[in-house]
Amino acid sequence: TRCQAATAVPVPVAVPVPASPPPPEPTFAWAEFWSFLRPQLLALSAAVALALGAALLNVRIPALLGQLVDVVARCARGRLAGYLREARRPALRLLSLYALQGLLTFGYIALLSRAGERVAGSMRKALFASLLRQDVAFFDANRTGQLVNRLTADVQEFKSSFKLVISQGLRSVTQTVGCFVSLYLLSPKLTGLLLVAMPTLVGAGALIGSFLRRLSRQAQEQVAKATAVADEALGNIRTVRAFAMEDRQAGAYCAEVDRSSRLNERLGLGIAAFQGLSNVALNGIVLGTIFVGGSLMAGDGLSPGDLMSFLVASQTVQRSMANISILFGQVVRGLSAGARVFEFLALEPSVPLRGGARIPGHSLLGRICFRNVSFSYPTRPGYQVLRDFSLTLPPCKTVAIVGPSGGGKSTVAALLERFYEPARGSITLDGCDISSLDPSWLRGQVIGFISQEPVLFGTTIMENIRFGKPGASDAEVYAAAQLANADGFIRSFPEGYSTVVGERGVALSGGQKQRIAIARALVKNPSVLILDEATSALDAESEKVVQEALDRAVSGRTVLVIAHRLSTVRGADLIVVLAQGRVAEAGTHEELVRRGGLYAELIRRQTKERA
Numbered sequence: 001t002r003c004q005a006a007t008a009v010p011v012p013v014a015v016p017v018p019a020s021p022p023p024p025e026p027t028f029a030w031a032e033f034w035s036f037l038r039p040q041l042l043a044l045s046a047a048v049a050l051a052l053g054a055a056l057l058n059v060r061i062p063a064l065l066g067q068l069v070d071v072v073a074r075c076a077r078g079r080l081a082g083y084l085r086e087a088r089r090p091a092l093r094l095l096s097l098y099a100l101q102g103l104l105t106f107g108y109i110a111l112l113s114r115a116g117e118r119v120a121g122s123m124r125k126a127l128f129a130s131l132l133r134q135d136v137a138f139f140d141a142n143r144t145g146q147l148v149n150r151l152t153a154d155v156q157e158f159k160s161s162f163k164l165v166i167s168q169g170l171r172s173v174t175q176t177v178g179c180f181v182s183l184y185l186l187s188p189k190l191t192g193l194l195l196v197a198m199p200t201l202v203g204a205g206a207l208i209g210s211f212l213r214r215l216s217r218q219a220q221e222q223v224a225k226a227t228a229v230a231d232e233a234l235g236n237i238r239t240v241r242a243f244a245m246e247d248r249q250a251g252a253y254c255a256e257v258d259r260s261s262r263l264n265e266r267l268g269l270g271i272a273a274f275q276g277l278s279n280v281a282l283n284g285i286v287l288g289t290i291f292v293g294g295s296l297m298a299g300d301g302l303s304p305g306d307l308m309s310f311l312v313a314s315q316t317v318q319r320s321m322a323n324i325s326i327l328f329g330q331v332v333r334g335l336s337a338g339a340r341v342f343e344f345l346a347l348e349p350s351v352p353l354r355g356g357a358r359i360p361g362h363s364l365l366g367r368i369c370f371r372n373v374s375f376s377y378p379t380r381p382g383y384q385v386l387r388d389f390s391l392t393l394p395p396c397k398t399v400a401i402v403g404p405s406g407g408g409k410s411t412v413a414a415l416l417e418r419f420y421e422p423a424r425g426s427i428t429l430d431g432c433d434i435s436s437l438d439p440s441w442l443r444g445q446v447i448g449f450i451s452q453e454p455v456l457f458g459t460t461i462m463e464n465i466r467f468g469k470p471g472a473s474d475a476e477v478y479a480a481a482q483l484a485n486a487d488g489f490i491r492s493f494p495e496g497y498s499t500v501v502g503e504r505g506v507a508l509s510g511g512q513k514q515r516i517a518i519a520r521a522l523v524k525n526p527s528v529l530i531l532d533e534a535t536s537a538l539d540a541e542s543e544k545v546v547q548e549a550l551d552r553a554v555s556g557r558t559v560l561v562i563a564h565r566l567s568t569v570r571g572a573d574l575i576v577v578l579a580q581g582r583v584a585e586a587g588t589h590e591e592l593v594r595r596g597g598l599y600a601e602l603i604r605r606q607t608k609e610r611a
């Protein structure tokens with residue numbers, strides 16, 4: 001219900017937020033990261049050790065291959081018996097090295113995956129828990145899509161960079177250094193040549209690579225734009241259909257897809273050129289090495305085996321350096337993804353979910369006082385919604401708030417639920433300031449909130465009603481449904497209370513959904529009931545049934561009704577007209593009509609509209 005209630009506060013589409021500089025990129029929280037890493041330290045250290053071992057073996061392999069080639073060269077031309085004898089030793093050593101290397105590779109990848117998944121899993125859980133804790137104002141300022149992205153894409157990105165750094169990065173660096181040492185030992189001259197050629201090529205490759213990455217990012221963003229168009233149209237198909245906008249939406253989607261195809265084609269072209277060029281460059285290095293190496297061999301400075309070792313080792317260096325340059329970009333992206341995850345982990349809400357005093361059930365009266373409350377929404381600090389607002393809701397009475405749209409009616413309810421904190425003034429329940437009370441008790445047990453457009457969750461009706469009181473027995477659920485005028489229609493479904501309502505409860509009518517929402521609020525037997533325009537989205541027929549349910553539900557509770565249609569609040573014990581954040585008038589229906597002020601004017605206007 002909390003989520004549902006949160007969506008009940010209407011958020012205007014175009015709130016003029018005061019111009020502020022874009023928030024700085026969050027920095028990576030190493031300490032926070034360490035706390036997630038620590039439980040996996042053993043597995044991680046083992047993975048690092050195994051990866052290092054595998055890399056060192058890779059450094060050894062070219063030398064052994066060289067030995068084998070020397071045997072091959074020596075035993076060429078028909079000396080088979082001698083060849084088999086001589087070759088067996090280096091061949092077997094090489095084979096066992098390959099086997100050991102395979103084993104080490106298996107070990108470190110397995111361990112690393114385990115550690116990576118666990119770190120990512122615990123980051124996701126912690127981030128989700130932290131998001132759920134945040135103030136409602138936080139959700140006004142951050143779009144849901146972005147938050148979900150941090151949970152999924154950002155954690156994913158961070159995890160893969162983290163794994164890559166340990167597997168590829170560690171390996172590549174060790175191999176580059178190790179192989180350079182063995183290259184130098186084999187032939188300082190050839191190594192010198194390589195040292196000139198390779199960095200130039202790798203540098204050029206990195207440059208083209210970064211250009212391609214930029215192109216790829218643009219292409220990805222374009223794909224995301226196209227997806228957003230499709231998502232919006234499919235998600236709001238009723239509106240699209242109602243305005244016969246299918247062709248226009250299809251056209252918009254086509255344009256975005258065309259743009260993304262063009263970008264991706266250009267990217268493909270770039271990748272093709274890159275691959276072609278790098279083939280030429282790599283083969284050129286092989287050719288150059290053999291060519292120059294051959295001349296050294298002629299001068300007897302190098303054996304054929306040495307040349308072979310040199311070739312294999314230089315290939316390993318090339319691969320490793322290319323890997324390192326790719327990794328560099330990945331690390332930068334991974335760190336900024338990680339920073340985005342940790343940013344919200346560290347965020348503390350101004351109103352904690354739990355903690356504080358509770359008033360024992362038997363002595364709870366339900367008397368609520370707003371005293372000189374002033375309030376502005378955090379996303380709109382310059383605009384005061386309530387100014388010096390004072391109102392008392394006596395126990396077991398119904399108080400209605402009416403007034404022009406945007407006057408701050410729903411804001412009063414949001415403050416009572418402690419979705420936001422007033423800037424000045426106090427709100428008390430039975431004389432206790434609600435800021436000293438346990439918010440989870442206040443929301444979960446004291447206040448029942450029924451909003452204009454109830455949100456049902458994608459589960460059975462039974463579970464949806466039980467959402468109001470997690471431990472409720474079946475009998476309690478039935479009783480609440482009866483009180484809410486919902487039992488009859490629920491039982492008329494073939495599966496009764498086990499009927500699963502769709503993701504957004506689409507299979508139910510507005511009136512049915514509203515009655516389930518009423519049952520959900522009533523099952524906790526709240527002392528205070530807030531009805532925020534609970535019937536204004538319904539047609540006359542459903543309104544009547546829902547109104548009946550509400551009339552029954554209000555007895556014995558302190559009720560705050562927020563209403564558009566004045567006809568629904570005629571019987572309230574007190575009617576308050578809220579205009580420009582202040583109480584403009586208060587009294588019963590008769591008193592206010594007799595007074596001939598704002599309320600009388602509103603009544604006149606509404607009857608005229610009806611006529």
Ligand SMILES: Nc1ncnc2c1ncn2[C@@H]1O[C@H](COP(=O)(O)OP(=O)(O)OP(=O)(O)O)[C@@H](O)[C@H]1O
Nearest residue numbers: 010011012140377380385405406407408409410411
């Ligand atoms: N989450 C929010 N962030 C920023 N401003 C808000 C938010 N919710 C409401 N407002 C603004 O606060 C003012 C009062 O809104 P509120 O919803 O309380 O009015 P209301 O009287 O209930 O209006 P209505 O009858 O149209 O629902 C409006 O100007 C609105 O634009």
